[in-house]
Structures are given as structure tokens and as C-alpha cells.
Amino acid sequence: MSEHEHTKTDGLGEGAPLPGQALAGWRVAPRNERMAAHKIECNACPVLCQISEGKVGACDRYANQAGTLVRVDPVLLLRQRVAEGQGGVVPFLAEGSAAGSADASVEEAAEPTFVTAVGASTTYPDYKPAPFIVSSQVDGVDMVTVVTEGIFSYCSLKVKIDTDRWLGPEQANVRCRGEVVGHVSTAEYGSQMLSLGGVHHITGGSKKEGRITVEMMQTLGNQQAVEFSIDGGAQLRVQAGRAPVVDGVPEQRMRVGCGSATIGIFAQQFAGLVDEVVVVDDHITGVLTEHQAGRCLAMRPSGLQIRGRKSTPGRWFQVANPGTGWGGTDIRDPLSILEPWDAEQAWPGQRLLMVSTTGEHAAWFVLDAALQPQPAPMPPAVQQIVDRVGENCEPSLCTVLFVGGAGGSLRAGVTDNPVRLTRAIKQALVNVTCGGAPAYVWPGGGITVMVDVARMPAGSFGTVPTPAIVAPIEFSMRLADYEALGGHMAYVRPLAQTLATGAWHHEGAPTGRRFVAQPAANPWPLGRLPLLG
Numbered sequence: 001m002s003e004h005e006h007t008k009t010d011g012l013g014e015g016a017p018l019p020g021q022a023l024a025g026w027r028v029a030p031r032n033e034r035m036a037a038h039k040i041e042c043n044a045c046p047v048l049c050q051i052s053e054g055k056v057g058a059c060d061r062y063a064n065q066a067g068t069l070v071r072v073d074p075v076l077l078l079r080q081r082v083a084e085g086q087g088g089v090v091p092f093l094a095e096g097s098a099a100g101s102a103d104a105s106v107e108e109a110a111e112p113t114f115v116t117a118v119g120a121s122t123t124y125p126d127y128k129p130a131p132f133i134v135s136s137q138v139d140g141v142d143m144v145t146v147v148t149e150g151i152f153s154y155c156s157l158k159v160k161i162d163t164d165r166w167l168g169p170e171q172a173n174v175r176c177r178g179e180v181v182g183h184v185s186t187a188e189y190g191s192q193m194l195s196l197g198g199v200h201h202i203t204g205g206s207k208k209e210g211r212i213t214v215e216m217m218q219t220l221g222n223q224q225a226v227e228f229s230i231d232g233g234a235q236l237r238v239q240a241g242r243a244p245v246v247d248g249v250p251e252q253r254m255r256v257g258c259g260s261a262t263i264g265i266f267a268q269q270f271a272g273l274v275d276e277v278v279v280v281d282d283h284i285t286g287v288l289t290e291h292q293a294g295r296c297l298a299m300r301p302s303g304l305q306i307r308g309r310k311s312t313p314g315r316w317f318q319v320a321n322p323g324t325g326w327g328g329t330d331i332r333d334p335l336s337i338l339e340p341w342d343a344e345q346a347w348p349g350q351r352l353l354m355v356s357t358t359g360e361h362a363a364w365f366v367l368d369a370a371l372q373p374q375p376a377p378m379p380p381a382v383q384q385i386v387d388r389v390g391e392n393c394e395p396s397l398c399t400v401l402f403v404g405g406a407g408g409s410l411r412a413g414v415t416d417n418p419v420r421l422t423r424a425i426k427q428a429l430v431n432v433t434c435g436g437a438p439a440y441v442w443p444g445g446g447i448t449v450m451v452d453v454a455r456m457p458a459g460s461f462g463t464v465p466t467p468a469i470v471a472p473i474e475f476s477m478r479l480a481d482y483e484a485l486g487g488h489m490a491y492v493r494p495l496a497q498t499l500a501t502g503a504w505h506h507e508g509a510p511t512g513r514r515f516v517a518q519p520a521a522n523p524w525p526l527g528r529l530p531l532l533g
């Protein structure tokens with residue numbers, strides 16, 4: 001969280017309790033004297049909305065319910081399985097009330113349950129302990145999970161788009177509703193990459209740019225579709241876990257490999273059926289008889305000559321411009337990249353296959369007496385290999401990774417000595433998850449986490465108008481380690497108590513909870529520490 005977000009909270013109240021005091025020790029934030037009597041102030045973020053009864057704040061996440069500030073969404077709790085009828089919203093009880101329901105929560109806590117930060121609320125300012133600090137036992141080990149909805153100014157999305165079609169020049173601006181919200185990044189094998197969001201677009205530009213950026217990030221993070229246009233490039237529709245749509249056309253296949261790799265994979269199958277194969281690719285276009293694969297198969301040089309820059313034998317760069325045609329190039333007519341055949345080597349009747357790296361484009365030619373390629377029907381055996389190229393392509397998908405920096409605020413909610421949390425994470429004593437999904441923590445300084453949004457519960461992301469992104473984050477560790485790193489031990493509460501009464505703070509806390517099933521692809525968040533195997 002950036003420093004400027006903290007300034008409005010100066011003077012929270014004289015005599016504000018010190019970290020570690022008993023639950024009841026915190027004072028409610030002082031009332032703004034100029035505020036109308038029927039309003040209450042939300043202090044869950046620096047915006048400090050004044051909310052009328054029955055209304056919600058600017059982020060739609062907090063409401064004035066009969067004069068009480070509440071977090072409107074339920075907290076999501078993960079279970080390996082959620083039995084029928086168990087997935088509804090259950091209200092939390094006030095501390096100490098309804099012993100019968102509290103007993104029920106003891107029974108519930110007998111089954112492994114993980115309290116996620118989705119809907120958990122945020123305690124603000126920084127030094128307040130996180131809303132949920134939950135203890136439980138895992139394989140006889142006392143564990144604790146610190147749970148909060150983090151507010152991230154330093155955050156971005158890394159988007160992988162499985163296509164060899166050209167989306168735009170590297171570094172080109174990516175726009176959403178006309179605003180620049182990111183750029184085209186370095187392409188990866190078979191995929192184009194976008195870097196979206198980030199602090200410069202969120203807070204460094206105009207108000208509109210910041211607002212559209214966080215809205216775009218929230219929408220993509222919540223696994224919904226967003227339309228983009230790339231300066232000097234394509235129109236794009238992106239949705240996590242779905243095929244990208246490039247210039248209105250849904251992408252089908254990710255290429256099997258570059259042109260050279262495609263030659264290498266299928267050379268043996270082509271031998272005897274063709275005299276030459278050109279695999280057209282924006283990166284490396286392969287020419288079979290010249291390629292090491294053709295040489296090893298003792299194929300006769302065809303005399304075919306190709307435009308472009310030779311890298312190594314049978315591997316050609318820059319045969320055309322990038323585009324949305326054959327193999328991610330701009331060509332529509334494959335013969336346009338060929339020079340006349342070398343008459344010394346070529347022969348009439350030579351059989352040539354031209355194919356793209358996805359098998360979506362393919363053409364068969366036979367040289368006539370003047371060594372000119374003439375289109376001809378493709379033999380079934382060759383068509384079968386072309387089909388196999390396509391079969392080996394994986395479905396084209398968009399993958400959206402959220403990257404966020406857990407700054408001072410967030411860490412202070414875990415411990416009164418935040419650097420110890422950073423160190424404990426680096427020592428692999430702490431498992432960091434986002435909505436229960438495994439998060440990769442970047443090496444080096446700070447706590448920069450990266451998580452696949454498709455593994456997170458639906459609706460995990462929100463925004464606040466500072467502007468910033470709201471995203472769930474949980475830190476799980478052994479209770480002894482938590483104590484050693486200066487954790488807020490007075491706020492640790494057993495799972496059963498948490499299930500009964502909710503967050504330790506009452507103002508702005510969620511009023512209900514809901515069980516959701518753990519996605520089968522995710523490891524159980526409390527089982528990844530070295531000690532627990």
C-alpha cells in the first residue's frame with residue numbers, strides 16, 4: 001500500500017490501543033464532527049466514506065445496516081467437499097451469544113476448514129491486527145492462518161495469450177475503453193504476453209486512467225471478459241481460462257512448436273511422401289531438406305530458395321512480417337515467400353508441402369516442367385500428417401496471473417515487526433495463499449506474490465476508489481513460528497470460535513460466512529509447509 005494512503009488516518013484517536021491489547025481494547029475511530037447524524041463513516045480504507053443508512057460505500061463492499069457498518073459479502077471458507085445444503089450463507093453470532101450455535105461450530109470445525117480472505121474485510125489503519133487470525137491443528141501441529149483482504153496499489157496482471165498471431169509491437173500500448181492500461185510484453189514460446197495494470201497506470205496517470213485500470217483488473221481477476229485494443233495491432237478479447245478472440249476471430253490452437261521444431265518432430269513421417277516441406281512461422285521458418293532433420297534422413301536437396309535471413313541450415317528468420325496469416329506472419333499466399341528454385345538442383349515433378357505451425361494452413365504443390373509450383377490435391381497420407389500437426393497443438397487459452405506487493409500495511413496486520421514476516425516467508429516457514437490458491441512468492445526483497453486468478457474463488461477481487469485493487473491474502477504457519485515473529489497472539493482465535501463469531505473487530509466486519517469447495521487442482525493451503533509435508 002502506498003504511503004499517501006495513510007495520511008488521512010493521522011489522529012485516529014488519542015489513546016488508541018497498542019498492538020497486542022485485548023480484543024475489546026480497540027477504540028472505534030473518532031466520529032467526524034461535520035458528518036450528518038444518520039451517516040456512519042467506513043474506515044476500512046483511506047477513502048473514509050460516509051454512508052447513509054441502507055446504503056453502501058463507494059466500493060460496494062461495506063454498508064450501513066441499521067446504523068452498523070458491515071462488510072456485505074460473506075467470508076468464504078474452504079472445505080475439501082461441501083455437502084448438499086451446506087453452501088448457504090450462515091450469519092455470525094455476537095461474541096458470547098447463542099451457545100447452541102457455538103456448539104454447532106465446534107462440530108463444523110472438526111472437518112478441515114480454511115478461512116479465506118475473500119469477504120474477510122480489512123482492518124485499517126495498518127497497525128490493527130488482521131480481521132481473522134485463526135488457529136487450528138493439522139496433523140497434530142498447532143497452526144495459525146492470518147487472513148485479510150489486502151488493498152494493493154502495487155499490483156498488475158501478467159496475461160499469457162496462447163497464439164502465434166501477432167497482437168502488436170513489443171512495448172505497444174494496450175488500451176481499454178480508450179485508456180492506456182498496459183503494454184505488450186516479451187513473447188514466450190507459442191504465446192503472446194501482456195503486462196496490464198501496475199502502479200503507473202493505477203495512480204500515476206489521470207483519474208480516469210486509474211479508474212479504468214482497476215476496473216479492468218477487477219473484471220479480469222474475477223474471470224470475466226475484457227476488450228482491448230493494441231496500438232498498431234489487434235483488437236483483443238481476453239478472459240481467464242477461455243480462448244482469446246483476435247480481431248473478432250476466436251483462436252483455436254496454440255502452435256505445436258516453431259517451424260524448425262515442427263520439422264524436427266515430423267520429418268521422419270514426411271520422408272518418402274514429400275520432396276520438400278516448408279513450415280511457415282513468424283519466428284523460425286523450417287525447410288526440411290536443408291534442415292539437420294532432412295540431412296539425417298538423407299533427403300535430396302530440393303533447390304527451393306526462400307526469402308528471409310538464414311539462421312542455421314534449414315532455419316530461417318524474418319520470412320515475412322508478423323501478422324494474423326500463416327504461422328503468425330502476414331502472408332496469405334505461401335508462395336510469396338519463395339524465390340525461383342535453383343535449376344541445378346530442382347526437378348520437374350518435385351512435391352512440396354507448405355504448412356503452418358498449427359496445421360491450420362496447408363497447401364500442396366508439384367513443380368511443372370518449367371520448375372514452377374502448381375497447386376495439386378494433397379495426398380491423403382500427407383493430409384494425415386498435417387492433421388497430426390493440428391492434433392498436437394494444445395487449445396489456445398488466456399491465462400491471467402495477479403501480481404501484488406504485500407506492503408507495510410498488510411504485514412503490520414500480521415506482526416508488529418513486519419520484516420520478520422518477510423524473512424519467515426523467505427525461509428519457507430509461511431505458506432502464502434490468495435483465496436486459498438497457491439501463490440508464488442518472488443525471490444529477493446519484499447513480499448511480491450503471483451497467483452493464477454483461475455484458481456481463486458469467483459469474485460475474489462474488488463476495488464476501492466483511492467484507486468487500488470482489493471485482493472485476498474492469507475499467511476499460514478506454525479503457531480510457534482507466528483509467536484516467534486512477533487504475531488498478534490492476543491487475537492489468535494480457534495477455528496470453532498471463528499466459525500461462531502466471525503472477525504475479532506465488529507465495526508465493518510462480515511456478518512456471514514459461506515462454505516465453498518476447494519478446487520481439486522489446488523493443494524490444501526494448510527498442508528504445504530516443510531514440516532507438514
Ligand code: SF4
Nearest residue numbers: 042045048049057059
Ligand atoms: S471505499 Fe469502501 S472500504 Fe473504502 S471507505 Fe468507502 S466503503 Fe469503506
